[in-house]
Amino acid sequence: xxxxxxxxxxxxxxxxxxxxxxxxxxxxxxxxxxxxxxxxxxxxxxxxxxxxxxxxxxxxxxxxxxxxxxxxxxxxxxxxxxxxxxxxxxxxxxxxxxxxxxxxxxxxxxxxxxxxxxxxxxxxxxxxxxxxxxxxxxxxxxxxxxxxxxxxxxxxxxxxxx
Numbered sequence: 752x753x754x755x756x757x758x759x760x761x762x763x764x765x766x767x768x769x770x771x772x773x774x775x776x777x778x779x780x781x782x783x784x785x786x787x788x789x790x791x792x793x794x795x796x797x798x799x800x801x802x803x804x805x806x807x808x809x810x811x812x813x814x815x816x817x818x819x820x821x822x823x824x825x826x827x828x829x830x831x832x833x834x835x836x837x838x839x840x841x842x843x844x845x846x847x848x849x850x851x852x853x854x855x856x857x858x859x860x861x862x863x864x865x866x867x868x869x870x871x872x873x874x875x876x877x878x879x880x881x882x883x884x885x886x887x888x889x890x891x892x893x894x895x896x897x898x899x900x901x902x903x904x905x906x907x908x909x910x911x912x913x
Contacts, residue, residue, distance in 0.1 A: 769893060772797060784871075807886070
């Protein structure tokens with residue numbers, strides 16, 4: 752999910768999500784188990800990093816590739832439960848969450864805002880596979896519980912970006 756999210760971002764010339772963290776993986780896992788968009792509790796990340804914005808997504812009944820596809824390419828009416836003929840407010844929100852620009856600013860003028868994320872999955876009686884992700888904008892370097900970085904993914908998969 753992390754790599755697919757970053758590939759979707761970098762092919763559109765958006766900055767990649769820099770890393771997965773164990774804290775945010777746990778948050779995403781709770782969303783997957785509860786079959787709902789994960790929610791960040793408070794605005795503090797591991798290692799004292801402050802969150803400045805966040806978005807999250809949930810999908811049921813799909814694998815990771817399917818979730819990515821529906822979130823980005825079929826997120827309108829008939830595919831998104833929050834997008835109905837009478838209420839269009841949730842239409843394409845998953846796509847907006849994944850492709851959000853870095854919009855916050857850091858209180859420390861030397862700090863550069865960046866994104867980190869968590870991904871989780873669960874098996875549920877209602878949907879079978881349940882997938883969730885949370886993408887957080889933060890300041891001041893990677894959180895101390897980083898488990899995998901975009902640089903590592905690029906190296907392992909031979910991905911180059913210009």
